[in-house]
Amino acid sequence: MPSSLSRAIDSYPNRFDPGALGALPEHLQETIRRRNEVLGPGYTLIYREPVEFVSGHGAHLVDREGNDYLDAYNNVPCVGHAHPRVVEAVSRQMAAVNTNTRYVQEALVGYAERLLATFPGGLSKVSLACSGSEANDLAMRVARFHTGGEGIIVTRWAYHGLTREVASFSPSLGPGSPLGPNVRLIDPPDPRLVAPGSTLAEHMRLQVRGAIDDLERHGYRLAALVADCAYSSDGIFTDPVGYMQAVVEEVHAAGGLYIADEVQSGFARLGDSMWGFSRHDVLPDIVTMGKPMGNGLPISGVVFRPEVAEEFGRSVRYFNTFAGSSVPVVAAAAVLDVFDEENVQQRVVENGTALRAGLEELTQASPYVAEVRGSGLYIGVEVVKDPETLAPDRARAEDIINDLRDRRVLISGTAKGAHVLKIRPPLAFSSADVARFLEAFAEVAKVRL
């Protein structure tokens, strides 16, 4: 196996190993063989036995045989698979018209107003795009333009997207995708990395300061620090909060911007606030969002402090054909409707708390679980070889993930070591779903933990 092959595969948690194709049920083999024949780069299935779904509702997915799976992994269908409110809005708009932002669209304006109303004052302009990658790409174009700097700081195993620019500051893509010479890495906010006698805020401040110094030593002024407020690919670090003020002070002192990447953490995922940055009581210069925004229709957004985007807007043409067109916008508006009507955020807090408490109880005696982390409905369970060294135990983590999949409960993995269980269900996850999840997890834990 060439080393580049092993490197790319290594970095993908819970991947399906194409070499295991022959062991799958016949009909799956056939579809996957045809798939391999026609699909180009970028297609990885997950689970030792991949799954195909034909319908869904709430946090449930149904396969061809009619089996019901509990979805504890997909963040995109945030208000639930095939939510009737979203289905109805999209179907109605499809039958009317789907035009672009070169024309006046009352619905676009109304949506922008509603979205911005969820932000603190000062963050008052929004541009739409199609994907989180496009949102982060635009955010960085604006940050570079506004600051005149090129330096970028991200966490050690961050993922921010897949355009060439954004991939250059997404270390989790692995060695096949080189980082830019203008990119510096810092630790995620893992309290276990803090030296005795110091604080997380001080630790993070020193790391940022060090990165800025090193950038400047190499001739790069800082453009921006970009941080996923859930540090998803680093292994999910949501708490404690409160260190970001120190970080943002350093960034601003160096003339850089703070870009809050809320593609994962936004839209109430973390429960106690609509946006992850709010938990830290700081004001970003730019906020990006995506995945759950349209409950699956491709739409993403970039929210700005107007000062940082004004000159860019005057100087650079930017027309994103599909972004802000009528259909994705009504989907996104329907998501906000459901947030209101179903009191989604409150449900996330309640069910997230119950889910985390249950997981803590089921894992507290295990020497193989270092931590249960997270907030709201974003939970990481760190699986290690032993509690002293904290060495990642990818094999055990993937056994758990696949044992759960065999019990028709869907999660996956994250972190550089691919050893952190990633539990990130649709926000439609109910208390009954919590109970079913914990029941399945308890069975698996008996064998694996």
Next chain:
Amino acid sequence: MPSSLSRAIDSYPNRFDPGALGALPEHLQETIRRRNEVLGPGYTLIYREPVEFVSGHGAHLVDREGNDYLDAYNNVPCVGHAHPRVVEAVSRQMAAVNTNTRYVQEALVGYAERLLATFPGGLSKVSLACSGSEANDLAMRVARFHTGGEGIIVTRWAYHGLTREVASFSPSLGPGSPLGPNVRLIDPPDPRLVAPGSTLAEHMRLQVRGAIDDLERHGYRLAALVADCAYSSDGIFTDPVGYMQAVVEEVHAAGGLYIADEVQSGFARLGDSMWGFSRHDVLPDIVTMGKPMGNGLPISGVVFRPEVAEEFGRSVRYFNTFAGSSVPVVAAAAVLDVFDEENVQQRVVENGTALRAGLEELTQASPYVAEVRGSGLYIGVEVVKDPETLAPDRARAEDIINDLRDRRVLISGTAKGAHVLKIRPPLAFSSADVARFLEAFAEVAKVRL
């Protein structure tokens, strides 16, 4: 007016001038004021009096007052606004499920097979993305990875997209968006630029050779030549064909790839073939597509010769969340259904030929029309100050565009001089639509040409 402002505005054909807000009808003023309040960079309305549409069908759009407009501009809703086949497919899939490519999806595989069947042998792998920009960004990542080169050649006023990478080789974005130091520009294939005694093929070959030499002199090996097969933003140059073989020979000799950007020219837009490159009897290494692919749902694609993408696929992770998810894929499949059922390509040839012939007849006596160009339903009418100097007449072109708009016929402008009428209707354009268009154009031509 600061110079950067004037530069950005200058480059946008047929823009609405925000300074003219006060002259608009009251309700439009109000919506546009709210729009300006909340939208960030990237929003430009078109026409002196912007329009809002609430429904559409075929090549027709309807405003709030129920007025019917003939759409001779929008290429995205290619099979027609709100085509029932697409509406039905999307509504049904929305109500079932919308999952991603980490799961097995028979429909994705089936679509990929059907799409690839429209390509000549050798172009046999496809990766999906959300937008033409993402498609071109991925194509260039692969080209850089495969060739180890960085040099890029595009035409002088090309547009390929809006990510940082793609913007760096999109000169039509204007001086506010600087080109990369690794980017070289060549003329579009305008036969009028060919020296006496030479041929278009020889002219293009020499330009490419010169660009490669200059890149190499600056230390850049060629990664790719990227060409929009309709040269849309350069001013629409579809004919004569046949020069691309010479161009591709030079590109391959230098170790570079030929990327055919079919975001504008693909899906039978040019009438006599499904893909623009086929008209030249050449085989690209990579083909990108987008806009009309899902009739308005965000979906784009990159088709590869497998050799150029293989190592990239092994070495670089690429997971595009929304790309290839169930709903955009059924929309794209419905578009192919309609192509078959309605014999779309044949209709494009017939109505495109009639439209072009009518335009030629209506403009042949005018000293202000240098050329009527194009193929299929992509037509450019070059408006000049006089037939000798060919100096662009932007003011006259925009008068024509807005006179037509006042007659409820929608077109817009293109080219560096913003002086080429861009006539690019949905492929649903019927022979009755051709007649209505020519009737309105004749009235406008009487005054303006």
